Amino acid sequence: MATPTRPGNYREQAKTYDLTRGASPTIVRAVAEHLGEPRGRTLLDIAGGTGNYAQVFATRGFRVTVVDAQLAMLEHSARKLGGGHAVAGAAAHLPFSDGSFDCATLVHAVHLLQDPSPALREAHRVLREGPLVAVDPTRENAPLFVHEYFGLHPPDDARPSAEDIALLLRRAGFATVEHHPFVYTDTADGSLHALHTNALHLAGPAYLRNTSFWYGLDEEARRAGLDALARDLRSGRLEERVRAHYLEAAVRGHETVFAAWP
Numbered sequence: 001m002a003t004p005t006r007p008g009n010y011r012e013q014a015k016t017y018d019l020t021r022g023a024s025p026t027i028v029r030a031v032a033e034h035l036g037e038p039r040g041r042t043l044l045d046i047a048g049g050t051g052n053y054a055q056v057f058a059t060r061g062f063r064v065t066v067v068d069a070q071l072a073m074l075e076h077s078a079r080k081l082g083g084g085h086a087v088a089g090a091a092a093h094l095p096f097s098d099g100s101f102d103c104a105t106l107v108h109a110v111h112l113l114q115d116p117s118p119a120l121r122e123a124h125r126v127l128r129e130g131p132l133v134a135v136d137p138t139r140e141n142a143p144l145f146v147h148e149y150f151g152l153h154p155p156d157d158a159r160p161s162a163e164d165i166a167l168l169l170r171r172a173g174f175a176t177v178e179h180h181p182f183v184y185t186d187t188a189d190g191s192l193h194a195l196h197t198n199a200l201h202l203a204g205p206a207y208l209r210n211t212s213f214w215y216g217l218d219e220e221a222r223r224a225g226l227d228a229l230a231r232d233l234r235s236g237r238l239e240e241r242v243r244a245h246y247l248e249a250a251v252r253g254h255e256t257v258f259a260a261w262p
């Protein structure tokens with residue numbers, strides 16, 4: 001049986017990730033609202049990558065551990081958080097005993113998991129009072145138009161709905177689940193959704209190369225897409241599309257934040 005491939009190539013991305021991707025104040029705000037006061041509580045950042053969000057929450061007073069499946073990404077976390085705070089492990093098999101952490105975060109990773117259920121069950125298992133705060137795009141959020149430049153037309157139902165994810169969280173054992181859309185006010189995260197707020201960044205090869213989207217494209221599609229984006233950037237059309245997308249996102253959100261309590 002063929003091994004299912006994980007979207008993205010984080011061994012490769014680890015080399016450049018932090019050049020275009022950091023902790024977005026928009027996401028920090030949305031997550032912090034649910035995490036509440038640090039009060040020295042322990043926080044597990046699941047699929048925490050290079051530790052950008054973990055570093056912010058550690059600075060705020062949480063005792064943070066990052067777990068991630070990709071060692072090359074984790075090396076950056078270890079550098080930022082210090083030894084013992086970066087642990088190798090898959091979200092579906094967390095290397096921690098039951099109730100080891102007070103709360104947890106899961107930023108931009110649900111869409112990378114072929115079946116998020118085992119990871120959500122594991123998050124529930126290792127938590128005490130919670131919450132688990134997850135951030136990801138859902139079907140309700142403004143659809144991305146950059147795909148068109150690369151000859152892709154994902155169907156409307158390519159993403160799960162917010163209620164689909166809320167249901168998975170409840171089935172994983174979480175008793176209370178809340179979710180709401182949010183709008184990016186910055187591009188600091190460098191995710192494809194954040195890049196849709198800035199035409200110059202959206203057309204920037206260095207930014208796009210640091211997204212898992214890029215790794216799903218072949219060379220020919222990449223070249224043609226970058227050329228088309230550059231053309232529309234020069235003509236001003238890309239700026240117009242970014243503005244129209246922002247208006248849509250103001251209603252539908254760019255992404256959605258979920259907070260779940262055991």
Ligand SMILES: C[S@@+](CC[C@H](N)C(=O)[O-])C[C@H]1O[C@@H](n2cnc3c(N)ncnc32)[C@H](O)[C@@H]1O
Pocket residue numbers: 006010046047048049050051052053067068069070073089090091092106107108109112113
């Ligand atoms: C888009 S990055 C997000 C990193 C971090 N949460 C952030 O927002 O900066 C996705 C991360 O998920 C990790 N990842 C993907 N699948 C995983 C899995 N099954 N278990 C643990 N980590 C995983 C990747 O290695 C990568 O570091």
